[in-house]
Amino acid sequence: MKKSLPILCTSFLFCSVFSYGNEEVEEAQTDEIAMLEPSIFAQQPASLEELDLSPSTFAPRHKNPFLAVGLSALVPGLGHIYLEEYKTAGYLLGSTGLFGGLSYSDVLNENFQASNLITMQNVSLYGIYAAYRDVRSYNREEGYFYKMPKDSFADLVWAPFQWSVLKKPEVWGGFLGALTLAAGAQYFLSPEKTECAANHSSKMTFPLLAFPVGIGEESFFRGYLQPMFSEWLTPWGGIILSSLAFGAAHLGNGLFMEPEQRARYYSVGLPVITSFGFYFGWLTYKNCSLKESVALHAWYDFALFLVSYAAVQSAAVGKPSFSISIPF
Structure with missing residues (x-):
């Protein structure tokens, strides 16, 4: 028993030292992590006043209706190019060019030439309406009260x-x-x-x-x-x-x-x-x-x-x- 006592004391001493050492290591690691933590995580989130969330930031682009109509009156389809509707612009430009070319063709008789000229003029009139209709749709009908046709x-x-x-x-x-x-x-x-x-x-x-x-x-x-x-x-x-x-x-x-x-x-x-x-x-x-x-x-x-x-x-x-x- 006396011989085993030093062994037991040595064992208890070793265990106590090992346990104390672990606690020091864990505390040291915790303190070190806290010291290395970026300062950004310690800050509060920015307030809404500090962020630029004004309506103008997210407002859609607005097109001028008079400019769209004026361009279409000048050249059918030009107003739709302004509205970035290139497919409609192509139809109007192509129709105007086709009927305009036929109205001045020497191969056709005068009656057919006149018919194509009148058709071209009415394509132009339709283009003005289409430009006004589409610019209102582009602007999401904001500021308008009259419900216009959409044909x-x-x-x-x-x-x-x-x-x-x-x-x-x-x-x-x-x-x-x-x-x-x-x-x-x-x-x-x-x-x-x-x-x-x-x-x-x-x-x-x-x-x-x-x-x-x-x-x-x-x-x-x-x-x-x-x-x-x-x-x-x-x-x-x-x-x-x-x-x-x-x-x-x-x-x-x-x-x-x-x-x-x-x-x-x-x-x-x-x-x-x-x-x-x-x-x-x-x-x-x-x-x-x-x-x-x-x-x-x-x-x-x-x-x-x-x-x-x-x-x-x-x-x-x-x-x-x-x-x-x-x-x-």
Whole structure:
């Protein structure tokens, strides 16, 4: 027992020293880690005031609507390049170049040249509407209260042939009413004549031109001017102003008339045209679409152009069985 006592004491001493040494090592390691810890972890997170989270930091880019429309009026498609919509820009530029080139081609006859020139002009009118429509969409309709039409070119091309559009009473009823009103106006314009020469040549009244004319004029007057005026005034104020602009655009028709007939045209024909513009504007506002006004406008012009074209062809062959004057 005495011999084993030193061994036991030595063992206990060794264990106590080993245990104490470990505690010193752990504390030393902890202190060392604390000393080596980066100061960034000891700092508090930055406050919201210190971060630049103002609305302007995340605000989307804004495009100028007048610049987009102005560029499109200058060259169809240029406004869409500004809006970074290169596909639409390509369509407008290509269409303008195609119809513009055909309108000056020496290979084609004069009637076909004139038809392509008129089509090119109406592509330009559509381009103005499309630029205004798309710049508003680009700006997420911020700052606008008037809900403008969003019809695409394909929508307007097919509108005169869609039963869902034509079956509406305001469309087919408006067509019949417009023809009746036009016939009455024509009687007052030339009451003393049972036969009168057509004022428009076959170049300007080829029946199929009614469709690009309907698309172009409705796109510009009801698709662009009416929403723009409505933003400045009220929806009804926009309808009235765009209708007056529509009538004013037809003032030039009277320049080719005799003084007496010109006076009748300005006093009777022009108010009728303006009233048509008012009705087209109401159709657009009611349906929030250009399809109804395009369909009505196109078929109305088609009926007038067809009669006028037939009258011109009849006179051309020396058998004027009938004749008609269409100043609008």
